Amino acid sequence: MSVRRDPLGPLDRDALRRDEAGEAPADARIRSRVPVTDGDPADPALAGGRLFRQDVHRFADGSRRPEWRESYDPTKDPAGVPDPAQVDVPDALRAEIEDLMSRYPDHRSASIPALAAAQRLHGWCSPEAIEQVACVMRLTPAYLTAVVGFYDMLEAKPVGRRTVYVCTNISCSLRGGDELLAALRDRVGGDPDVNIRGFECLGACDIAPMCSVDGVYVGPVGPDDVAPLAEQILSGADPLPERQLVRRRVADEAANTDDVRRAATEGGMLDPVDTPPSLRVPVAPPSGGGVA
């Protein structure tokens, strides 16, 4: 297999734009590509035929990642700071971003909260949303796109409006976090309005296995809670009201005096010791395992 070399460096834009006659070819991007010789990964002869050869899966554009090549267009100049006269920004969004910018000595600090605000409006950080934020903040769309790419809660692709994060980190997976994600995905994953994904530690290991439904932490979610929770996610109702984190007392029994504990309980706070059976399928201890 030969090493594929891309003839198109970042400084070759002009060469691409014009052919010999000085005209920009219509299919400049397509013609710039070296023909792909590694074959279609969907080809059964390549996928399963040669068992001991590892094929490098390449997509039709020659890249190993989907849409790698579509992510930029070398025939265009980089976008600058958008012209305020050209971009239509909703008034509420503009006011919110301007308020955010006023809090910091450097207005760029507001980029994460501003993108989050645009995401609330548009559902995801679409090119349109990024352009609106860039217009108000006087930044380039590329700068904001880079910020979006770094943070897990900013969505670079269209997703459902209802966000469900299921914690699958160590503490939760010890108590069935992965199984909770699979079970919830089975029930709500088909709904395009729901964005369900496994997430880094959400900081609520005391209620493991848990999930966050539009920012509301619920847990522990036992096997019997999955079905009602899925219903509530789909209908947009308050998720498992009796299992929400904000209604939990601190686990340290010695922290509160009896009066406070009584008052808290009467005020709707729940006892911390409330662990439903684990979702996890019990496994046998690894043979030969244990402590060395």
Next chain:
Amino acid sequence: MSTKLLFEDIDEPGLHTLDVYKRRGGYLMAEQALAMAPDSLVTSLKDSGLRGRGGAGFPTGLKASFIPQGKMDKYLVCNADESEPGTFKDRELMQKNPHSLIEGMIIAAYAVGANKSFIFIRGEYAQQATILEDAIAEAKAAGYLGPDVLGKGVELDMWVHRGAGAYICGEETGLLDALEGRRGNPRLKPPFPANQGLYQGPTLLNNVETLTAIPYILRVGAEAYAAMGVEKSSGTKLISVSGNVKRPGNYEIEMGMTGRDIIYGLAGGIEDDREVLLWFPGGSSSPVLTKDDLDVPYDYEALAGAGSMLGSGAIIVADDSNSVVDIAVKTASFYKHESCGKCTPCREGTNWTTKMLLRIRSGEATPMDLDVIESVCDQIMGNCLCVLGDAMAMPVSSMVKKFRPAFEAHIERARRDAEQRLLASLESDHGPESILEGIGAGAPQH
């Protein structure tokens, strides 16, 4: 019966409002502190022996004394990013007692002369961020924050800044980059944030628990606080116990309690009365300990002596129904996902360690790969701008060291299983010709 400071009556209804907090003597310490000289506040912090509760355990008073004197723009940043797996103590504090954090920040800001302060809270804590914002609004209205704090001519502005989900933003310089509106990549140190931090200005950065402890230290007195706990680890510590225990949750302990008292006493023991396989004493970044180490006292020095660290105070317990290989894969893949990509040893090291562990799990590895993992982990440690790479290398290499027989047994068992599966699939799908072809003995296809 242990002493409670931060958690004293924390579930009192309405504690998150200014009225109830003031009824309990809230903001008295701030008033008292603002009448003192800033230097003497830093001295009392030093005398109290308070150490940073975020993970590194750096003496708080010493850190405050690094901030340059003089009139300039200085910043106070509260690290409420709490993203270390297993840690959830700050969440409880911010949600139930936000005003004591604000009071601690007023005192700390006055001590170092900071006039702008930010609370960087992780974006996932949406409910807690709202509670904090409401509390700050109340404090501003009551004159505890603003251009003239308590009529003492001190200026302090405070804002909540919500992150958007990145573990690396819990690292102090990564947090500062995120707060400046960039990708949260850590910076080269030195210069440390105390000299050049937020917007290149002197910045004091502290964890929520550290700042919340300050009013309580002033209340009980620095000497009394230093007398709690053990010699070099003074005061109380909030610990988050999670995993396969009967009563997971937050507990406030005096340092020096043993791991056994915490896991079997406070947290009620292991679910289904199983045995401890391993436990992380300080979040998933700390080297793991086994059931033989349960009697180690829980303080900074003793845990360091046992080859681990106190870290953020998050104890994760795994019982013996778990496979250490699965835990290692979970740990490594988390850090692989969260590595920001700035330094090569971390970016590549976390990635390849995860790949090797996955190979071990699926039966494509040999025991030699364990040596490679240890060597990769060795090469990550100390070679990056921040400790994210170390945070993966330490637990993974400690698991490989302490559970090597379990890893080797798993490799052998998984390898045999994979071989059986492969042979079965060859028999059913292709017949013997493709085996010959696979090893290069068959007729060429093209």
